[in-house]
Amino acid sequence: MSTYDSLSARLERLAGEVRPLRPRHDVEPVPSVAPRDVEQTRELLRFAARERLRVIPCGLGSKLSWCGIPGHVDFMLSTRRLTRVVSHVPDDGTLTIEAGATMADLKERCRAGGHFLTPDVARAATKTIGGVVAAGESGLDQLRFGPVRHHVLGLAVVLSDGSLARTGGRLVKNVTGFDLQRLYCGSHGTLCTIVEVSLRLFPEPEHELWLSTGVATLQDALGLAAATLNSPARVVSLSIAEMVPPKQGQAWAVFARLFGRRAAVDAEHALLARSWPVHASCEGARAREAAEQMSDALTFSSSPHPTLHVSCRPSRAMGVTELVRGALERLGIERRLALQPGLAELDVELRGPLEPQALAGLVRELRVALREQAAQLALRNAPRAALLDIDPFGERGPGLELMRALQRQLDAAGVYSTGRFHGGL
Amino acid sequence: MQPAELVDYAKTLDCIHCGLCLRTCPTYRLTGAEPSSPRGRIYLMRAVAEGQLEASDATYRGELDFCLACRHCESVCPAGVRFGEMIESARAGLSAVQHRPVLARLARWFGFELVLRSRWWLSASASAMRFAQRTGMARLLGRWGEALLAMPLVPPRSERAPLAATHGARAPRRGSVAMLEGCAMRELYGRVNRATVQVLTGIGFDTHVPAEHVCCGALHAHNGELDAARDLARATIAAFEAFGDDAIVTNSAGCGAHMKGYGQLLRDDARWRERAQRFSRRVVDFSEFVAAHAPTAFSTGAVRELGTLTYDDPCHLCHGQQVRAQPRTLLELAGARRVELADAEACCGSAGIYSLLRPADSRAVFEGKLAAFEASGADVLVTANPGCHMQWESGFKRAGSRARVLHLAEVLACALDAPAARRDG
Amino acid sequence: MRAEVVHELREILGRAGLISEPGRLLTYECDGLALLHERPELVLLPRTTDECARALRVLHREKIAVVGRGAGTGLSGGATPVKGGVVLGTARMRDVLEINAVDRYARVQAGLVNVDLTLAVEELGLFYAPDPSSQHACTLGGNAAENSGGPHCFKHGSTTRHVLGLVIVRDDGSVLDLSRPAVDPVGYDLVGLFVGSEGMFGIATEITVKLTPTPAVTETLLAIFTDLDAACDSVSDAIAARLEPSALEILDKLTIEAVEASVFAAGYPKQAEAVLLIEVEGAEAEVEMTLAELSRIVKQRGAIDVRRARSAAERKKLWAGRKGAFGAMGRIAPDLYVADVVVPRTKLRELVAATTRIAREKRLKLANVFHAGDGNLHPNISYDRRDADEVARVLRAGEEIMRVVVAAGGSLSGEHGIGIEKQAAMSLVFGDDDLRAMCRVRDAWDPEHRMNPGKLIPVHVCREMRNAERPR
Known part of the structure; x- marks a missing residue:
């Protein structure tokens, strides 16, 4: 019996369901075990610690390729079967649920309770709440609601010694104990397995509106964005997408999402109409669908192509976008490019042609150039050959030593320390 | 003396340690040190009363001496702590236990018991000061001499002549008032007294000035000489009882605040308590009185010629007497071009004889005020207290500024019948 | 030394x-x-x-x-x-280092007083959102250490949502510069982890905070009740109705009396048993609709009057009264113990009543003034620290309040932190495994436990960790 099979068999005895899964899109599959409940999860980790195994926790695995190349991995631990609703109190605006619930299911549940779920991530059916929190993935609605880490009220996690450690709580306001949820959020499974998440919910909008228009230049698009952001209308999301090739002389599309009370949305629309040129709009359920479609189209987080995720300050958005575009033009790379001007985030899907070495060179060159713009660049879904000396998360900063100490403390057994996170954590 | 008698223990218990006073305290602003804040000083007083700290502790005295007694803290204290009264009691307690050096005792005796108790000594000292200033002999007096030289020049004897006992109304008669001539005001700013009379008579009030009255005792009380202060209070009450129930108008904020507190000062004196209360009820600040009997006959052109004015609240007017609106209203009525002074309620550092005792601290406090004045763009600083008047004049002189200082009464006199204020401009 | x-x-x-x-x-x-x-x-x-x-x-x-x-x-x-x-x-470190109105952030020294930041940026149409009641005194460094709240955190969130970057001096004197350029952390979110660490991870010396645009319209309502329960219920109703005002604050009768006697007298009616202070901000249409619905809810719950502030000055006065409430209690007794528990907002009435009952049983004077919208209660107990028996009763009452609240799904602190005061009570909310994780994180920052020692983590957990790690 191969190592794979013998480990599979042991995992199966511990937790039932095992199937192969790649730790990254271009790494050989390892057994992936999906425990039935929290107790089994703890059992699996105690087993891993005892046997000195290395584990990558995940949900449905949609963001595994955001990370670098892992060192040796023994098995994946998927929380997808942990879907119990622990507590949903619509009248308090809070929800506590196990980590494996999909974002699509949660969205439905929240809507039924009269709430809107943030982050409103793209391709919600392919993601679990645990995975979203672990990756710190926010939706385009971050403009209105802030990043996901602001709305995680509490977490229950399993540490590598099998202990179940809670942090925060289920209350909308709480400073009891250290804010460890902020540490776990965005830690990509390198400190713990998230098994339970408490979230703050927001009121479900009574009415929704989706606006779209086209403009000739990036400058026009950013001007329109600035006018929108500086108006009293509080847009939920605001995006700019490059149209290649341009349509009727319009190279840039601008989209905005409004929601809230009907009268308020109408008032905001009237307000925006002053600065927006001729634009298309749709409302209600159709607006929601449009928002979802565009979110899927403008978010390249699970793309099969390498993607660049650049964040900077709003005042630098123009310079940063031009800089990145210029570099891609020079190399003649086919691309899709989307900008969130309010968040000052730029996402580029590199559709090729681009050799891994050239990709690495491009990232290196851009990072140097972006330093002056006080911007940072993450490389997601890249082939392993491009990552030999590139940290996919960004340039190494001053906090790395402390991050290592934190990992040593929380993961003394080294189970979660697979070297695929920033700085080789 | 028992420790609890060295401070007003009961009042220290009003402080709930919330800290809202810190930011307004000039000495805390300078040092950032808790013991140099109102909350810290109260904590120390309480510690003395409870026997945890010796009243003879050098740092205790140091912190009490450092306080400007501006009472800004009272204006922001939600618990209604009466800090002004507490610092006076604590300083009195200190006088009782403290052995000051012979020279310091002599100086205090000379100042408080001789000069501020007799018109002759007061006038003679003013002449001596003028002599020392003009001949430069002040340089021989060391630190005190430097302070003296930094002061504006004491006016010649002719300008320091006492006011006549009675001045008839110069407009249709509306009643009569009694006016406090004051000690410092008479010797240093006789012109302000004359302007005050001019305004009071100009709006239809016979104005009486008690002959031979010397000092209200405010400086004594602020410096912990409470027995002397009580003596002077009794003399002042007696002097003004000659004028029935006429309002007692003062153009000195420090004197006004103190005299309004006679009832409190003599609360334990059975024979005087009621007379003191009756007296206190009659006391009004010049601006209060004039605003309540606002004239319609201001000729606004003359005041505009003075330039742009800004009003700086004397501490003992805004914090001590809650008079804030009246001076501003009157300046508006007089047609002044007025701008607001940033942080106008902050102390200028004069604080009675503080500027003489602690010139360096006094100047440090003043720096912020000067910056605010320069930022205001005004040409003239309007005040309503002789101490502040002197502080601003010497501050402007030191900074080489061409800005002028006027008492509110001088501005109003100018508006009423022109020349007064412009004469020495 | x-x-x-x-x-x-x-x-x-x-x-x-x-x-x-x-x-x-x-x-x-x-x-x-x-x-x-x-x-x-x-x-x-x-x-x-x-x-x-x-x-x-x-x-x-x-x-x-x-x-x-x-x-x-x-x-x-x-x-x-x-x-x-x-x-x-940090009281001498109070410089504003940088204000960027376009990118809406400010970089300041940690000792800058909270309100001074808002004063420095208000001309630019911006403000710093977290507004603890002590904002005229407390520093941004202290706010970051405690993850402070305030009335308007109901809408804008506590301090942690507004801190973008930090410069931290570590236990060994090394400087960790986390004033990073962009919004998302690279690697672990050290800034987010530091905020609320109560001085146990190091000393923040510089803070970069988010500035928020001043809302187009701000309106303030004062709803007057003859019954505290009704005030609580109307807040629960407002939350259940998915309304989003920016602040919902309740003051009870004793608090109103203290405030009205102070320099911050706001015009709260003294005959009322409770007032509910409501603020709504945003675009005009939205604000008006929310106000209308809130007015309907409070009236349904028996508010005898609903007043609307007519000017900015009046609104300021209403808030100054609320923010001076803690200090104003100094009029009632020499000392004040401020509890700071959080409860689910569906249970406001029953838990407020429970705190009142506990104080009554202990013969203590209790006033309630709290961030009702967040479920953050502040039962204020007046006492005289010279009376040892009363002090003991205060401490027992505090503990009992925490027990009752935790049993109902609440927690120990909404904004004041754990410190020494609630250190032992941590075990009511967290098990030893939870606390051990906190201990480990602290060990990464401060292995010698020299930074603000003896706080937050219950003594038995610390000791246990030490013993376990000692070589045998």
């Missing part, structure tokens, strides 16, 4: 940067929680990050404990020494 060490520190910080006289040190023996106190051995008041770092290097070498302090307005004893050591105050 050895005289050479004091001398060395004085060389670094200058005369004004060091307080060593026993009399003056006395004033540092407690913060806003006067119930518990211990005098520090020394107080350091650095002017810059560099001075702070050099001083901490000396203290590291000498193995001396360090307690951070902003303005000392905290209410859980966070700035009170427990095991002697040195208090390191």
Whole structure:
């Protein structure tokens, strides 16, 4: 019996369901075990610690390729079967649920309770709440609601010694104990397995509106964005997408999402109409669908192509976008490019042609150039050959030593320390 | 003396340690040190009363001496702590236990018991000061001499002549008032007294000035000489009882605040308590009185010629007497071009004889005020207290500024019948 | 402490940067929680990050404990020494270093007073959203250490949502510069982790915070009730109706009386049993609709009057009254114990009633003034610390309130932190495994446990960790 099979068999005895899964899109599959409940999860980790195994926790695995190349991995631990609703109190605006619930299911549940779920991530059916929190993935609605880490009220996690450690709580306001949820959020499974998440919910909008228009230049698009952001209308999301090739002389599309009370949305629309040129709009359920479609189209987080995720300050958005575009033009790379001007985030899907070495060179060159713009660049879904000396998360900063100490403390057994996170954590 | 008698223990218990006073305290602003804040000083007083700290502790005295007694803290204290009264009691307690050096005792005796108790000594000292200033002999007096030289020049004897006992109304008669001539005001700013009379008579009030009255005792009380202060209070009450129930108008904020507190000062004196209360009820600040009997006959052109004015609240007017609106209203009525002074309620550092005792601290406090004045763009600083008047004049002189200082009464006199204020401009 | 060490520190910080006289040190023996106190051995008041770092290097070498302090307005004893050591105050570090109105952030020294930041940016149409009631005194560094709240955090979130970057001086005097350029952390979110760590991870010396645009319209309502329960129920109703005002604050009768007698008298009617202070902000249409619905809800719950502030001055006055409430209690008794529990917003009425009952049983005077919208209760108990029996009853009442609240799904602190005050009570909410994780994180930051020792983590967990790690 191969190592794979013998480990599979042991995992199966511990937790039932095992199937192969790649730790990254271009790494050989390892057994992936999906425990039935929290107790089994703890059992699996105690087993891993005892046997000195290395584990990558995940949900449905949609963001595994955001990370670098892992060192040796023994098995994946998927929380997808942990879907119990622990507590949903619509009248308090809070929800506590196990980590494996999909974002699509949660969205439905929240809507039924009269709430809107943030982050409103793209391709919600392919993601679990645990995975979203672990990756710190926010939706385009971050403009209105802030990043996901602001709305995680509490977490229950399993540490590598099998202990179940809670942090925060289920209350909308709480400073009891250290804010460890902020540490776990965005830690990509390198400190713990998230098994339970408490979230703050927001009121479900009574009415929704989706606006779209086209403009000739990036400058026009950013001007329109600035006018929108500086108006009293509080847009939920605001995006700019490059149209290649341009349509009727319009190279840039601008989209905005409004929601809230009907009268308020109408008032905001009237307000925006002053600065927006001729634009298309749709409302209600159709607006929601449009928002979802565009979110899927403008978010390249699970793309099969390498993607660049650049964040900077709003005042630098123009310079940063031009800089990145210029570099891609020079190399003649086919691309899709989307900008969130309010968040000052730029996402580029590199559709090729681009050799891994050239990709690495491009990232290196851009990072140097972006330093002056006080911007940072993450490389997601890249082939392993491009990552030999590139940290996919960004340039190494001053906090790395402390991050290592934190990992040593929380993961003394080294189970979660697979070297695929920033700085080789 | 028992420790609890060295401070007003009961009042220290009003402080709930919330800290809202810190930011307004000039000495805390300078040092950032808790013991140099109102909350810290109260904590120390309480510690003395409870026997945890010796009243003879050098740092205790140091912190009490450092306080400007501006009472800004009272204006922001939600618990209604009466800090002004507490610092006076604590300083009195200190006088009782403290052995000051012979020279310091002599100086205090000379100042408080001789000069501020007799018109002759007061006038003679003013002449001596003028002599020392003009001949430069002040340089021989060391630190005190430097302070003296930094002061504006004491006016010649002719300008320091006492006011006549009675001045008839110069407009249709509306009643009569009694006016406090004051000690410092008479010797240093006789012109302000004359302007005050001019305004009071100009709006239809016979104005009486008690002959031979010397000092209200405010400086004594602020410096912990409470027995002397009580003596002077009794003399002042007696002097003004000659004028029935006429309002007692003062153009000195420090004197006004103190005299309004006679009832409190003599609360334990059975024979005087009621007379003191009756007296206190009659006391009004010049601006209060004039605003309540606002004239319609201001000729606004003359005041505009003075330039742009800004009003700086004397501490003992805004914090001590809650008079804030009246001076501003009157300046508006007089047609002044007025701008607001940033942080106008902050102390200028004069604080009675503080500027003489602690010139360096006094100047440090003043720096912020000067910056605010320069930022205001005004040409003239309007005040309503002789101490502040002197502080601003010497501050402007030191900074080489061409800005002028006027008492509110001088501005109003100018508006009423022109020349007064412009004469020495 | 050895005289050479004091001398060395004085060389670094200058005369004004060091307080060593026993009399003056006395004033540092407690913060806003006067119930518990211990005098520090020394107080350091650095002017810059560099001075702070050099001083901490000396203290590291000498193995001396360090307690951070902003303005000392905290209410859980966070700035009170427990095991002697040195208090390191940021009160002299109050410069605004950078304001960027386009990108809406400010970089300031940690000792800047909260309200001074808003004053510095309001002309630009911006403000700093977290507004603790002590905002006229408390520092942004203290706010970051405690993850402070305030009335408007109901809408805008607590401090943690507004801190973008930090410069931290670590236990060993090294400087960790986390004033990063962009919004998302690279690697672990060290800034988010630091906020709310109550001085146990290091001393923040510089803070980069988010600035928020001043809303187009702000309206304030005052709903007057003859019954505290009804006021609570109307807040629960408002939350259940998915309404989003920016603040929902309740003041009860005793609080109203104290405030109305103070310099912050706001015009709250003295005959009322409770008032509900409501603020709504945003675009005009939205604001008007929300106000209409809130008015309907409070009237349905029996409000006898709903007043709307007619001017900015009136609105300011209503809020000044609310924010001065804690201090105004000084009129009722010499000392005040402010509890700070959070409850699910569906249970406001029953838990407010429970706190009242507990105080009555203990013969204590209790006033309620709280962030109702967040479910953050502040039962305020007046006492006189010279009365030992009363002090004991206050502490018992505090503990009982925490027990009742935790049993109902609540927690120990919404904004004041754990400090010394609720250290033992942590075990009501967290199991040993939860607390051990916190201990480990602290070990990564401060392996020698010299930063604000003796706080937050219950003693038994710390000790257990120490024993486990000792080589056998």
